[in-house]
Amino acid sequence: AARLCSGAGGEAEAAGGDGAMLRHLARKLRASGPVTVAEYMREALTNPGQGYYTRRGGVGESGDFITSPEISQVFGELIGIWYISEWMAMGKPSTFQLVELGPGRGTLTEDILRVFKQLASVLSKCDVSVHLVEVSPKLSEIQAVLLTGGKVQPNPEDESAYMKGISKTGIPIFWYRDIQDVPPGYSFYLAHEFFDALPIHKFQRTEKGWREVLVDIDPEVPDRLRFVLSPSRTPATQNFIQAEESRDHVEVCPEAGVIMQRLASRIEKDGGAALVADYGHDGTKTDTFRGFRNHKLHDVLSAPGTADLTADVDFSYLRKMAQGKTATLGPVKQREFLKNMGIDLRLQVLLQNSRDTATREQLLHSYDMLMNPEKMGDCFHFFALLPHHRLVRPDKKDKPESKSPLPPVAGFNELLLK
Numbered sequence: 521a522a523r524l525c526s527g528a529g530g531e532a533e534a535a536g537g538d539g540a541m542l543r544h545l546a547r548k549l550r551a552s553g554p555v556t557v558a559e560y561m562r563e564a565l566t567n568p569g570q571g572y573y574t575r576r577g578g579v580g581e582s583g584d585f586i587t588s589p590e591i592s593q594v595f596g597e598l599i600g601i602w603y604i605s606e607w608m609a610m611g612k613p614s615t616f617q618l619v620e621l622g623p624g625r626g627t628l629t630e631d632i633l634r635v636f637k638q639l640a641s642v643l644s645k646c647d648v649s650v651h652l653v654e655v656s657p658k659l660s661e662i663q664a665v666l667l668t669g670g671k672v673q674p675n676p677e678d679e680s681a682y683m684k685g686i687s688k689t690g691i692p693i694f695w696y697r698d699i700q701d702v703p704p705g706y707s708f709y710l711a712h713e714f715f716d717a718l719p720i721h722k723f724q725r726t727e728k729g730w731r732e733v734l735v736d737i738d739p740e741v742p743d744r745l746r747f748v749l750s751p752s753r754t755p756a757t758q759n760f761i762q763a764e765e766s767r768d769h770v771e772v773c774p775e776a777g778v779i780m781q782r783l784a785s786r787i788e789k790d791g792g793a794a795l796v797a798d799y800g801h802d803g804t805k806t807d808t809f810r811g812f813r814n815h816k817l818h819d820v821l822s823a824p825g826t827a828d829l830t831a832d833v834d835f836s837y838l839r840k841m842a843q844g845k846t847a848t849l850g851p852v853k854q855r856e857f858l859k860n861m862g863i864d865l866r867l868q869v870l871l872q873n874s875r876d877t878a879t880r881e882q883l884l885h886s887y888d889m890l891m892n893p894e895k896m897g898d899c900f901h902f903f904a905l906l907p908h909h910r911l912v913r914p915d916k917k918d919k920p921e922s923k924s925p926l927p928p929v930a931g932f933n934e935l936l937l938k
C-alpha cells in the first residue's frame with residue numbers, strides 16, 4: 521500500500537476524476553505548445569485551485585498512498601530521539617526551531633512532539649517552536665486539527681506565517697508556504713517524503729544529443745496527453761545535464777536543489793541539522809516518474825490533479841547542492857537507520873506492554889512494513905546535513921579537552937549498547 525520503490529510502469533489505474541485540471545492543461549497546451557514535465561507536475565500537484573495536494577491531500581490509509589509515520593508511531597518517535605540526540609551533541613543550545621517541510625497529515629510532528637514531552641526534563645530549559653512549510657490549505661487544516669485541536673489564528677499580523685497556534689503539548693506552531701518565510705535561527709529541519717513530490721525535468725539522450733521530455737496534447741485523441749521530445753536543446757538540457765553523464769535518461773529536480781542550498785546556508789549560518797528521508801538513489805536510476813491513486817500505480821498523464829505524482833530523489837544531486845556548506849551523511853537504508861536508532865528495543869518494549877493479540881500483531885506488521893527489504897526497508901533512505909564541526913573538530917591544539925572524540929551521529933552509526 522505504500523508508494524513502493526519500483527521504477528515507473530506496471531499496471532496503471534484507469535483515468536477518472538472530474539477532468540477540470542485536464543481541460544485547463546489542454547487549453548494551455550493548445551494555446552502555447554508543450555510544457556516541461558516539471559511544469560506539468562507543478563500544475564498537477566500544487567495548482568492553487570485544482571492541484572492534487574491542494575484539493576485531495578492524498579496521504580493516509582483512506583488516501584492514495586501511505587507513509588511510514590502513518591504506518592507506525594515508532595517511526596516518528598525515533599526521529600524525535602534523533603533530534604534530541606543531536607541537540608545534546610551540539611551542546612544543548614537554549615532554543616531551537618523544528619522545521620518540517622511537507623508535513624502531510626501532521627502525524628510525524630505529533631509523534632516527535634510526544635517524545636519532546638516525554639523527555640521534557642531533558643529539554644526543560646530549551647525554548648522549542650515548530651514551523652511547518654505546507655502549500656496545501658487542505659492539509660494545513662488537517663495538521664492544525666491534529667496538532668492544536670483546531671485552535672489556530674489565521675494570518676497573524678505580526679508574523680511571516682499564514683497561520684499560528686499552540687500544540688496540545690504547549691509548543692507554538694507556525695505555518696508557511698515557503699522555507700524562506702521561516703525566521704532564521706538555530707533549526708532542526710525535517711523532510712520526509714517531501715523532495716519526491718517536487719517537480720522534475722526529464723531528459724533523453726538521442727543521436728542528436730540531449731533532448732528534454734515534454735508533455736503535449738495528443739493530436740489523435742481529444743484531451744489526451746502524451747510525451748514528446750523537444751526538437752532541439754532546451755535551457756534545461758543546457759543547464760542540468762552534467763558533462764560526464766553516462767545514463768541515457770535523466771531526471772533532475774532543480775527545486776530540490778534550491779531548497780537544499782537554502783537548508784545548507786541556513787545551517788552553516790545559524791546552526792542545526794537537517795534530516796531528509798525519502799525513496800531514492802545516488803545518481804544511478806533513470807525513469808522513476810510515476811503516479812499513485814487509491815494505493816495503485818496510476819498513469820502519470822491520465823486525469824492530472826486526481827493522482828499523486830512522484831519521482832525518486834537523487835541524493836547525489838542533493839549532496840552536490842549542499843555545496844560543501846555543510847557536511848552530509850548517508851544516504852543509508854531506512855532499515856539500517858531505524859535499527860541504529862534502536863527500533864528493535866522499542867518494539868520489544870511495546871510488545872511487552874501490550875496485552876491483546878491484535879495490538880501485538882499490528883506492531884509486528886508495521887515493523888515489517890518499515891524494515892523488510894522488500895517493503896520500505898531498502899528503498900527508503902536517510903540523509904543528513906550537519907555543520908562541519910559536528911563531524912570534524914576544528915583544530916584546537918592548545919586545548920587538551922578537544923582530544924575527546926566527537927559523539928557519533930545516531931542512526932548513521934551502529935548502535936552500541938553499553
Ligand code: SAH
Binds near residue numbers: 718
Ligand atoms: N511528510 C508527510 C507527507 C508527505 S506528502 C508524510 O510522510 O506523511 C508531501 C507533502 O508535501 C504534503 O504535505 C504536500 O502538501 C507537501 N508539498 C508538496 N509540494 C510542496 C511544496 N512545493 N512546498 C511545500 N509543501 C509541499
